[in-house]
């Protein structure tokens with residue numbers, strides 16, 4: 637785990653294939669090993685300037701289950717940020733109270749900024765529409781567990797590919813594993829050009845379309861995402877794409893899909909995935925969310941240098 641000890645986790649780009657595989661392996665061991673005192677005496681600062689259910693609670697649960705302690709906030713209105721304190725000053729102060737910071741913030745580049753200021757590890761729990769690297773670790777873990785491999789898969793990314801930070805991070809990671817990628821979105825929510833260019837430079841076969849029609853039969857994985865209403869500057873633009881995709885069991889089976897297709901979603905969902913999918917073998921999104929716990933235990937243990 638040399639790539640993780642005392643390291644910031646800011647962008648998936650900072651990790652090579654070997655490091656990605658090593659954190660998946662550690663998450664597997666975390667599921668199987670009693671590690672209750674591993675982080676005894678360590679303190680996690682959990683700083684969430686944007687809403688979260690899964691990321692915040694799985695990090696906090698992971699820290700407590702490893703014997704550590706948690707300080708922080710889920711709503712920055714209760715902090716001195718509401719009095720005008722800058723993020724830089726806040727993290728400079730909080731650094732003195734903890735061993736590691738997990739930060740979610742609405743500004744792209746905020747995690748990098750924090751890590752440039754403090755001398756303890758910073759984990760990016762989502763910076764605006766940019767990246768969400770620890771979500772990618774658990775997405776890879778889920779794909780590996782449910783498909784049996786990460787190599788050579790055909791993956792369809794569906795929904796809000798412009799603002800969906802989990803898509804950006806996962807696409808970069810899957811590039812290591814020879815994935816062919818289909819990016820399916822409304823024209824206004826296409827994958828950022830720089831992401832596509834970088835993927836093509838890395839010899840990834842990338843395709844873009846507005847519909848799953850004609851593609852669905854080829855996919856091993858669909859990575860579905862919510863249209864991120866909160867990131868639209870103009871509500872009229874959101875209304876134009878609201879509800880544009882609504883996956884259901886019937887729709888997918890009528891279009892034709894592989895029997896062993898797996899559907900992931902970082903959650904929360906709004907209306908893009910019908911409940912009828914939940915009980916099918918395609919749906920692995922609830923399992924994916926549960927995988928957040930062993931993965932975040934692995935991340936905290938590896939970064940704080942307490943490997944089982």
Ligand code: CP
Nearest residue numbers: 688689690691902903
């Ligand atoms: N997947 C994810 O980031 O969910 P939360 O916003 O609930 O943390």
